[in-house]
Amino acid sequence: MNYENKIINGDCIDVMKDFPPDIVDLAFTDPPYNLEKDYGLYVDSNDKENYIHWTEQWLMEIIRVLKPTGSLYLLTLPKWAIHHSVFLDKFLYRRNTIAWDALSTPRGKIMPAHYSLLFYTKSHSYTFNQIETKHNWTHCARAKCTQERNTSSLEKRPFSDIWSNVHRIKHRGKRHAHHPTQLPFSFMERIILSSSNRNDLVLDPFLGVGTTAIVSKLLRRKYLGIEINPEYVQESRKNVEQASTFRSRLELIDQPQPRDLSTFL
Template identity: 40%
Template sequence: VTFADPPFNLKKKYGTYMDEKETDDYLSWCRQWIMEMVRITKPSGSIFVHNIPKWLTFYTSFLNEAADFRHWIAWDAPTAPMGKTLQPSHYGILFYAKNQQENKFYEIRYPHKRCRKCGYLLKDYGGKKKILHPFGPLVSDVWSDIHRIRHNKHRDPHPCQLPIHLLERLILMSTDEGDIILDPFMGTGTTAVAAARLGRKVIGIDLDPQYVEITQRKLEQESANSKIGDIWVSFHRGEIITIADKDWEPLKSHFVIPEDMRRIDFEKIKTGSAVIATTPQTLQLHLEIEEEACDCY
């Protein structure tokens, strides 16, 4: 897999690099590294490119020459109103296959959405409750459950740091243990950390020595441990946020699952106020609920 999160040409300073090119120069440069990404990706591999929609519309024209379009993934990233335009509220990730017929791809799932107050499933799960998947729905091309890193205490000194669990989702969707991921704009190592936690290999490139040093320090503290049993999963703040659908059968023995899925709202309550239904028995993952009136059900 190759993944790129290049500078957005928005006049931001990336360490030693000033992100300020003329539009034609920027697009010419982008075309060069995009074509090189496609060239080095294996026939079964995927190409992911992250940017704002403005530039992705140009990137598609480059990628369409040499790869097969699969998806435009939108993930939640609200920004401040800019005036005389719709408020930007997402970043995009272009998902291309080097070869559609050989492309390695796994369907993935995320947890059911629950009310923060009462813990019940929100009504937007769709379909009939008795046939709900115990863990959660298949992921679509709109990812509203992953958000920007908003607080400085969680950020590195980098203008466009991505959440680790965003990269973990892409990795679980497109790779196997031991596969190689290339990131030509490594920054402070988000892709490298995600790959290390999930037992993948990574090649990272960055111009800035400070960013390389930060990445190396992070990797010294990481290990391939993002697992339940022998199955790779993605965690965020102690909760499982992504699993591969193919892994559900070996995973489900670790979960508390109501015999009748229509009781998923009622059988989730254990002692105190912890919501733990469909949560691994071996992990203390829970959602604290408040004693507060709620009209979500």
């Protein structure tokens, strides 16, 4: 079977079991976080042990299908990241734990303000394209502020492990489909540009409404997505077909590039 540019409907554990080993260059996962979100088919509410056991099953499959030069990014809540790190440290090399500053709904006594983005590689030989941005250090996400940053003479710098200028999509009008937790395009753009090259295969086993696949296509990577909800699968396929209409939501590719980014765009 050809695994390139496919969006598959099914349970990602079952689907990945049918994949041969060592085929994926970059895996990104944004799984349900056990927060009782409404994803239609999947019930996002489990006891802690079952949830962790479930995550380890799909993580094992991802590890198996990653190429020896492959990378994994796992986006999750800090409380799950601790468990995932202990597990992944047995099989992969930990590169960074990125804090994504993405203000959330108040819960508990201290306001949760970040997600954890775990970055692992399968070996010491892996792709990393150093991306530099001007806008890593300020918080304002309004179009005016973004434009000011992009046209200002601020010094460009490589990413740090705190990402505070990529903002969660909070308003329905900014969503590219009807889905409660879709990610911003610019968030995926950073990951895909940094950790893959043109024509590489990018896997997302919890594809939602296709953000990873759309950005992969725009950046000329190949995508392989899995999603359990057939409605989201349909949405994703439609969105990928129309990927060019989302190009303006990327932040890095149309800017003058500090390094020779054009060689891998």
